[in-house]
Amino acid sequence: xxxxxxxxxxxxxxxxxxxxxxxxxxxxxxxxxxxxxxxxxxxxxxxxxxxxxxxxxxxxxxxxxxxxxxxxxxxxxxxxxxxxxxxxxxxxxxxxxxxxxxxxxxxxxxxxxxxxxxxxxxxxxxxxxxxxxxxxxxxxxxxxxxxxxxxxxxxxxxxxxxxxxxxxxxxxxxxxxxxxxxxxxxxxxxxxxxxxxxxxxxxxxxxxxxxxxxxxxxxxxxxxxxxxxxxxxxxxxxxxxxxxxxxxx
Ligand code: OOG
Ligand code: MG
Numbered sequence: 001x002x003x004x005x006x007x008x009x010x011x012x013x014x015x016x017x018x019x020x021x022x023x024x025x026x027x028x029x030x031x032x033x034x035x036x037x038x039x040x041x042x043x044x045x046x047x048x049x050x051x052x053x054x055x056x057x058x059x060x061x062x063x064x065x066x067x068x069x070x071x072x073x074x075x076x077x078x079x080x081x082x083x084x085x086x087x088x089x090x091x092x093x094x095x096x097x098x099x100x101x102x103x104x105x106x107x108x109x110x111x112x113x114x115x116x117x118x119x120x121x122x123x124x125x126x127x128x129x130x131x132x133x134x135x136x137x138x139x140x141x142x143x144x145x146x147x148x149x150x151x152x153x154x155x156x157x158x159x160x161x162x163x164x165x166x167x168x169x170x171x172x173x174x175x176x177x178x179x180x181x182x183x184x185x186x187x188x189x190x191x192x193x194x195x196x197x198x199x200x201x202x203x204x205x206x207x208x209x210x211x212x213x214x215x216x217x218x219x220x221x222x223x224x225x226x227x228x229x230x231x232x233x234x235x236x237x238x239x240x241x242x243x244x245x246x247x248x249x
Contacts, residue, residue, distance in 0.1 A: 050074040053199060091132045110210075172236065
């Protein structure tokens with residue numbers, strides 16, 4: 001497990017693709033690799049700040065050809081300032097996807113109802129996730145991608161809004177250089193993005209790392225992801241929640 005974590009970590013730090021894993025992992029082993037991979041980052045001074053959910057929409061599962069919800073860990077180093085720049089050369093083959101982010105104002109753990117989850121939310125925001133599979137050609141099995149921290153690479157969060165509003169079916173437009181490239185709805189995320197937060201609370205506790213006040217949760221891509229290239233300006237507009245953007249240098 002440690003060998004695989006080291007190999008994936010080197011792929012991150014050198015921005016070089018690694019071949020698909022030779023031996024299939026069980027799901028439990030894949031999450032062990034992910035934990036070991038993150039421990040290497042924590043040893044370099046990174047701080048865990050939240051969790052990202054993956055494959056919470058049909059569009060994402062269909063694009064990547066896998067079935068089943070996954071999660072990954074987010075660190076402070078992955079956070080890109082809204083309106084900021086990312087350096088293309090530090091990624092393998094980055095893609096961007098439109099998401100909804102939550103920030104918690106209270107701990108949230110175990111089996112909770114959507115209403116209880118909402119009561120722990122301090123803010124909701126439009127968010128862009130920059131995913132970057134460390135595997136060659138962006139191809140992986142469900143367990144391979146879990147080991148690779150579920151392709152987590154960077155993320156950008158817009159202004160936080162009051163969570164006391166209906167976020168069940170908000171229009172989402174992902175633009176690259178002013179052209180709409182993906183159009184969707186927050187309803188694509190498990191029918192309601194709060195369901196993704198409910199799942200995150202359960203999965204984080206099961207992993208022994210329950211969500212805390214201040215934790216950020218990314219609910220998962222509402223549409224398929226788009227490949228990035230240097231020079232692009234990427235913007236997401238979410239109905240009622242506003243915009244979030246970044247530039248690719
Ligand atoms: C895996 C990560 C999935 C999402 O939002 O569904 C994910 C990938 O597609 O590389 O982040
Ligand atoms: Mg995502």
